[in-house]
Amino acid sequence: MSSLFDIAGRRALVTGSSRGIGFALARALAEAGAEVILNARNAAALDAARTRLQQVASAPVHTAPFDVTDEDDVRRAIGDLGAVDILVNNAGMQRRAPFPDFATTDFDALLATNVRSVFLVSREVSRAMIERSAGKIITICSVQSELARPGIAPYSATKGAVRMLVKGMCADLGPHGIQVNGLAPGYFSTELTQALVADEQFTEWVRTRTPAGRWGQVEDLAGTLLWLASPASDFVNGQTIFVDGGMTAVL
Template sequence: MNLFNLEGKVALVTGGNRGLGGAMAYGLAQAGADIAIVQRSKEETEVAKSIRDLGRKCETFSFDLSETKDLPELVDSVIKQLGKIDILVNNAGVQRRSPSEEFSEEDWDLVMQVNSKAVFFLCQTVGRKMLQQGKGKIINLASLLSYQGGFTVPEYAASKGGVAQFTKSLSNEWASKNVNVNAIAPGYMATEMNTALINDEKRSRQILERIPAGRWGNPEDMVGAVVFLASNASDYVNGETITVDGGWMGR
């Protein structure tokens, strides 16, 4: 199983302090990678402590992805602390819910900034380093709403549709240079972001009835896909979006 071994690799995970990001950061560490976690909070998290308990290095970097001008400094700080970046997981994201006829420009701009613009420019900034070193793995977090419209989240659908599309664009340019760019589209996951849906009895029931696996996803369900896309096992996988959704998209 050396194809999946990440020993000697360094992974940068945005939003890696909790939820899906925390599970993926810990999973990458289990596979052997050292981890850089980017988070808004300056506080040490249980995820970071758990990674260190595995014997892996883990450094946390406080950064607000609603601003992009300092991304080069962030990347330089990660490389200074951990030596390099072999794997980038663009997980951090935000969501706002409102009927489309009432949706505010302020909320639209925030979601597009964090979920789409910051993701692209972090891909660009880290991608330059990976092109220089001749190899790298970039994994973006898309969504089922990269394919579907959803309800009361027009900005989220727009941002995640964009992520799926520029994942393909970057792959077209960088695949021949040994930088793999792919995405994961999580299904309905039992995380803090989906609390409103989970608490909506009618909508939650409708969602569950459509999932062939018969349950909402858990953050740990993301680990297999992210380790695969971060490892040598996916060296000939380029520009793909892998759905981890319990079968939702096939229904």
């Protein structure tokens, strides 16, 4: 059975992976034997992340600094990378404001980073996957793909769009042997959410709202990621798997 989860030697590109959840996902793939390609816009941050990751990786770790929202940059970078067996669309951003006060520029930035990037990178990577009749595309969604909270309506809209993009890509790419699925974290404690974790009132809300009674830890994502990246999920397509401690299952 272990061969079903074997991804040793596969080449995996993880966008937005110099820190936070993206780095944790890249680490899980590297520890499982995949050849990982880290991506972000900041080359120095990527080099630092590669140094950290190479300490636990059994295969080479590479960096690919490019802007996932820029069509020409994406096309150039993916062309230079060569074959990618596993794509993890992780790059994303958040903006908060009451809906009447939400700036159009912030809305446009959310669309570009959270939706346009998934479209651009997946489109370029999928072309070579089609030629090989194999590939895994995993897109990081969110509990906000299903639920909404005050102050983040545009963010929720982008994550809902990404969830439907996963289904649409499944319809187009599934016949070519490519599996496209979403991985939707709940509320996770990372370096980017420390202000929320430190907010006792908000943390209490997370604990009472989540049947598991706690914040997620990045290690909680590893098992689902490796399943979606491996042959074990070859008949799973177009799905969004919520890793949220049960939050979306209860009122």
